[in-house]
Amino acid sequence: MDGYSFVELNEELLGKIRDQWKAKIEALPDEAIDILWPTYQRTVGWCEKYVDPNQESGDLWLHVVVDGDGCPVALVELTNAHRAKDPSIKFLNIDLEPSSIMNLQDSVDQESLGKVLNVIMFAITSAFAIAINQVRKFKIYGRDDEIVSVFDALIAKHMNDPEQPFNIYRQQRWLVIEAV
Amino acid sequence: MESVAHFENIFREALESVLLGMDCADLKKIHWLVWDTDCCEEESADFAEAA
Numbered sequence: 001m002d003g004y005s006f007v008e009l010n011e012e013l014l015g016k017i018r019d020q021w022k023a024k025i026e027a028l029p030d031e032a033i034d035i036l037w038p039t040y041q042r043t044v045g046w047c048e049k050y051v052d053p054n055q056e057s058g059d060l061w062l063h064v065v066v067d068g069d070g071c072p073v074a075l076v077e078l079t080n081a082h083r084a085k086d087p088s089i090k091f092l093n094i095d096l097e098p099s100s101i102m103n104l105q106d107s108v109d110q111e112s113l114g115k116v117l118n119v120i121m122f123a124i125t126s127a128f129a130i131a132i133n134q135v136r137k138f139k140i141y142g143r144d145d146e147i148v149s150v151f152d153a154l155i156a157k158h159m160n161d162p163e164q165p166f167n168i169y170r171q172q173r174w175l176v177i178e179a180v
Numbered sequence: 181m182e183s184v185a186h187f188e189n190i191f192r193e194a195l196e197s198v199l200l201g202m203d204c205a206d207l208k209k210i211h212w213l214v215w216d217t218d219c220c221e222e223e224s225a226d227f228a229e230a231a
Contacts, residue, residue, distance in 0.1 A: 035217055036215060036217065038217065039215045039216070039217050093211065093212070094212050095215065096212070096213070098215075101213060101214050101215050102204065102207050102208050102210075102213045102214050103208070103214045103215055103217070105204060106204060107204055108202070108203065108204050108207060110200070113199070113200070113207070114200075116213065117192075117195060117196065117199065117200075120195070120212055121188065121191065121192050121195065124191060125184060125187065125188045125191070128184060128187050128188075129184045132183060132184065143211045144209050144210055144211050145209075146198060146199070146202075146206065146209055146210045147210060147211070147212065149198050150191075150194045150195050150198045150199070151194075153194040153197055153198055154190055154191055154193075154194035157190050157193060157194060158190055161190070164186075165182065165183040165186055166183055166187070177187065179183065
């Protein structure tokens with residue numbers, strides 16, 4: 001899909017996030033920099049801890065969506081609870097690169113939104129493929145009501161599909177998909 | 181691979197049915213599309229705990 005790849009966060013990708021995302025923020029007006037800079041610093045600091053072999057990251061499993069030019073376009077927060085009583089891989093969140101986010105936009109460019117949805121779909125599908133192969137259960141967290149609406153639309157669609165290869169249901173704000 | 185493609189199809193269809201056509205204000209409510217400039221550092225760890 002669009003030449004993207006899905007790679008666990010490493011030193012090289014962290015360096016690219018640090019440099020390229022910083023450059024994109026610094027190209028924005030001062031007011032925008034003031035808004036985004038603390039989040040950028042917090043994200044980079046968090047990623048530095050993740051790649052530091054002396055730091056414990058628990059079940060957290062950070063991945064990056066990389067485009068065909070090798071540029072990081074999204075940071076994906078997963079947990080890999082494969083040793084838990086109920087093993088699963090969980091999709092917690094996705095942080096898009098600064099020029100793709102909606103924070104500072106006043107209108108919707110449908111073409112840009114379509115590209116962003118492609119990145120999100122690639123991240124979710126990649127994580128789903130790993131989960132189904134490794135632990136056979138995948139969960140996605142719906143932090144806002146809009147994404148929970150997406151889950152409900154998906155479940156409604158899936159219920160009408162007689163050849164479903166997995167069970168899919170909602171558990172509070174989580175969408176759960178289990179291989180049959 | 182078949183189940184991955186199937187999942188991708190139904191998820192994409194659901195995502196696009198809800199998101200495409202939304203106005204800017206509603207899209208900004210979707211956490212995946214924004215940077216949370218207010219959240220605390222431990223928040224993602226809290227999600228994991230809640231799972």
